[in-house]
Amino acid sequence: MTIEDIVGGDSELIRKLSDEGISNADELKERLSVPEKADELRQKLGVDSKTVEEWKEKLETEHEEEEESEVPEQKDGNGYRAHAKPALTPDLARALRVRKELSLRRPDFLRAEYYKADRLGTKWRKPRGKQGKMRLAVYYRPKLVSKGYGSPAAARHLHPSGFAERIVHNVSELEGVDPKTTAVRIAHSVGTRKRKDIIAEAERLQIRVLNG
Structure with missing residues (x-):
């Protein structure tokens, strides 16, 4: 993939990128991988954040396609073969990345007052006590399950590979x-x-x- 493919053939953007020392996709990907440099480049080019995200998705999709087309190396004559990878659309690839990021930040949902008796266990149960502090979402109690912690619908129930x-x-x-x-x-x-x-x-x- 060339710079022209990524920016949509915009000659003015291509010229500005060249002035910044970016002449190919690898150099652009390296610059966008650092948030501070990406924001600085965005301001110099005069584009919005959505455009930069679209560029990142195109670069990520190209990287995944290259991995799929790689010829796996042979190891010890055993004919080692890499795992097959799915054909992901840019939207689905982005949804999988978002799901992974959200899962790292999602809290553990614990049963109310699980620590009072071993037989209760930590498996989630909806608290129903009228004056239960967890049901009332008091800050010092474990978090309640809510739809705000959900994953993107497009990536739901998929294997991590996609x-x-x-x-x-x-x-x-x-x-x-x-x-x-x-x-x-x-x-x-x-x-x-x-x-x-x-x-x-x-x-x-x-x-x-x-x-x-």
């Missing part, structure tokens, strides 16, 4: 699986012989097996 998951019990259930968007997980009840058959067929169809 694949949608499907449970399979036999070889026939691999039919109709799109290897670009869906990965399979072999059910825990499947025996060794059938598991080997599923893995072999999945490799033939270039379908990723998450627990193979």
